[in-house]
Amino acid sequence: MNTLKVDFNRPVVVGKEFEYIKQAIENGHISGDGPFTKKCHAFLERELGVPKALLTTSCTHALEMSAILLEIKPADEVILPDFTFVSTVNAFVLRGATPVFLDVRPDTLNLDESRLEAAITPKTKAIVPVHYAGVGCEMGAIMEIARSHGIAVMEDNAHGLFGKYKGKFLGTFGSMASQSFHETKNFTSGEGGALLINDPILVERAEIIREKGTNRSRFFRGQVDKYTWVDIGSSYLPSDILAAFLFAQFEQCEKIQMHRKQVWEMYHAGLKDWANAHNVQLPHIPDDCEQSYHMFYMLLPDLERRQNLIAYLRERGVYSVFHYLPLHLSDMGRSFGGQVGDCPVTERVSDQLIRLPFHNSLTSSEQEQVIDLLQGFPF
Numbered sequence: 001m002n003t004l005k006v007d008f009n010r011p012v013v014v015g016k017e018f019e020y021i022k023q024a025i026e027n028g029h030i031s032g033d034g035p036f037t038k039k040c041h042a043f044l045e046r047e048l049g050v051p052k053a054l055l056t057t058s059c060t061h062a063l064e065m066s067a068i069l070l071e072i073k074p075a076d077e078v079i080l081p082d083f084t085f086v087s088t089v090n091a092f093v094l095r096g097a098t099p100v101f102l103d104v105r106p107d108t109l110n111l112d113e114s115r116l117e118a119a120i121t122p123k124t125k126a127i128v129p130v131h132y133a134g135v136g137c138e139m140g141a142i143m144e145i146a147r148s149h150g151i152a153v154m155e156d157n158a159h160g161l162f163g164k165y166k167g168k169f170l171g172t173f174g175s176m177a178s179q180s181f182h183e184t185k186n187f188t189s190g191e192g193g194a195l196l197i198n199d200p201i202l203v204e205r206a207e208i209i210r211e212k213g214t215n216r217s218r219f220f221r222g223q224v225d226k227y228t229w230v231d232i233g234s235s236y237l238p239s240d241i242l243a244a245f246l247f248a249q250f251e252q253c254e255k256i257q258m259h260r261k262q263v264w265e266m267y268h269a270g271l272k273d274w275a276n277a278h279n280v281q282l283p284h285i286p287d288d289c290e291q292s293y294h295m296f297y298m299l300l301p302d303l304e305r306r307q308n309l310i311a312y313l314r315e316r317g318v319y320s321v322f323h324y325l326p327l328h329l330s331d332m333g334r335s336f337g338g339q340v341g342d343c344p345v346t347e348r349v350s351d352q353l354i355r356l357p358f359h360n361s362l363t364s365s366e367q368e369q370v371i372d373l374l375q376g377f378p379f
């Protein structure tokens with residue numbers, strides 16, 4: 001009987017999560033912006049060297065905040081990769097923007113910077129690069145094009161915390177960046193996110209938008225003697241219980257990243273020859289990039305073999321998954337004019353991509369079993 005079970009993802013306690021949650025309750029402050037939220041902010045600001053980090057209830061909400069901060073309005077155009085999660089686009093469409101889907105590079109699956117210039121129009125208000133799998137986009141070229149046209153850059157860094165491009169942390173290039181702490185990410189609070197703010201001029205308004213459009217943050221700092229409604233906003237701040245969980249994970253940063261590096265390298269070493277022999281594409285890490293070790297994906301030769309492989313692994317107790325569908329071909333994407341053939345690389349890789357089990361408690365013996373199974377897959 002087959003008793004093997006290798007989860008795609010498994011949330012695990014890595015340090016003092018339970019102790020800190022208890023402490024958060026004993027602190028008498030379990031709503032937002034309590035002591036643990038402040039510790040998380042300080043950790044991100046110190047480690048990344050960003051002027052301001054604000055925890056949010058999700059990366060989706062950090063993206064929504066950025067769209068408000070960039071004053072996106074109906075008829076504005078926002079350029080983003082076609083191969084990304086719906087939240088990257090929804091945040092801007094919610095403000096009335098028209099999305100412009102750019103195809104991705106066939107090697108890194110990141111926004112293809114060589115197509116960027118041609119996609120810019122007088123209506124372009126923002127460019128939203130996504131660092132897929134925590135491997136940096138070509139930020140040198142992207143920032144230069146954005147600067148020359150006076151267009152804002154907002155990095156969707158959901159996957160890329162602690163990844164680097166040319167020695168600089170991902171999330172520190174644009175005027176802002178979003179992070180995700182969803183349970184599949186390197187560091188998690190179940191659901192959660194953060195907005196990193198690199199342009200200090202945006203900080204005060206970001207605090208207001210995050211606090212329901214009120215100047216409550218200034219009130220708590222004693223800068224005003226009562227707080228009131230001063231802008232649009234929503235409730236984007238997480239409970240301090242979630243921040244307590246997250247901070248315990250941050251404290252184990254080195255251990256988590258070291259383990260994930262080992263997992264990634266074991267897959268890569270174990271599958272290199274097999275991939276070459278079967279026309280399977282493994283992830284490409286450009287020399288300029290240090291990845292965040294968020295995931296391990298492979299591109300199978302075609303959809304049929306990708307689907308067969310997912311089924312083959314599942315029948316043997318190993319859970320693998322595909323990833324994004326082309327946004328321009330979704331119902332919403334088509335309503336903005338998306339048609340088959342608009343983004344050929346995304347259309348192809350979306351069919352071919354498979355993600356292998358990858359999480360903070362994956363063992364080398366589980367990985368060995370996954371690698372052995374892959375090597376027995378009947379192409």
Ligand SMILES: Cc1ncc(COP(=O)(O)O)c(C=O)c1O
Nearest residue numbers: 058059060085087158180181182
């Ligand atoms: C690129 C990207 N952006 C945004 C998100 C949304 O993250 P969250 O679930 O924290 O809202 C995801 C989700 O995984 C993602 O992959």
